[in-house]
Amino acid sequence: MSDPIIYQWVTAAIAGDQDAFAELVYTFQDAVFNLCYRLLGDGPEAEDAAQEAFLRAYNNLTRYDGERSFKTWILSIASNHCIDRLRKRRAIYVSIDEPISATLSLASTDPQPEQVALSNERSRRIQALLNELAPDYRTAVVLRYWYDYSYIEIAEILETTESAIKSRLFRARQMLAEKLGDSAAPGHGLRNPLLEEGI
């Protein structure tokens, strides 16, 4: 069941109240942007995809079911849009050492430079690993770990079965474990700070 305030904003937005829709955007922009960023691995493209997701949501507000969570609904729109974008891309396998856009530095908080650097490094490595996964696997992983959704909820968002999600998650983790192992293997030439940190 959707939050009553959220539902009120949705109703007002359907009636043409743009301020109400702006409230929805402010409330869910971080969630949508993070999802787009984790799926697309590119800041400017994630921003564009997030905008597109909100515009699509606005144009389909009348189709929103008040019994469902609005966050789940908007994330479903965003993830489907990002998967479409990923499928249109050619299969590019990004090296674990490939730098990620500087615009992705954590703009959210004001931590110490060292913390920022560490966090950026972690973010960069995680993203590099994610980029190696197929779009469907990547989406399942992001929804599970960043949004803490259950198998059933992820299945609902991606309009598939619970067993399919389970299988995608298992396979994705397996692949990530192999990648982590490879990057840390002796003679590979890559340091793995994640393993060195004892994570």
Place this chain on the structure above:
Amino acid sequence: MPDERKRLMMQEALDDVLSHDEQIELFSHLDTDAEDAAHYTRLQQVDSLLRTAPYERAPRRLALTIMARLGESMKQEQKLRLTDSPELSEAAMQVALQLVTVATLPMLIGASYLLLNAMSDPAIMETVLQQVAALYILVIDVMKVMLEQAQEVYKDNPEAAIALLALMPVTLLKLVEIVLGYEDDET
């Protein structure tokens, strides 16, 4: 050859969906199988890594950009809606032009009155005929220019036809007011 069931149990253990008995079974197995234990350790590393992954926040401009794009798309949609209903805009344009014609009618009636009065004198008749002809030509030219300009305006701004239609009654009322005011002054 890895035991697939055990591998599945490892994954379920990470998601906390493994029953107590299955957990005991899995961890007993890991105590005796070094390869699976290493695999489970790697899976745990992946799990921990993902659980501690930073959450990217949206750039501050995102909401503003979305609202600006929304405003722009609504404007475009409104324009398209008008362009998509040419019947409405064309009908409005026709009515507006007919009203313009009606507005010029008193001038033409006046010219006809002059023509009838001048019929007794051939010299005056000739002058009046020339003036009426010139007047008609002028009116036709003005109408032609107006029509061309209206078509141009309509092409760029379909809503202008409706605006013109809305303005016509006001203009006519003003004209009537001016004429009545003139007649009052005469009396």
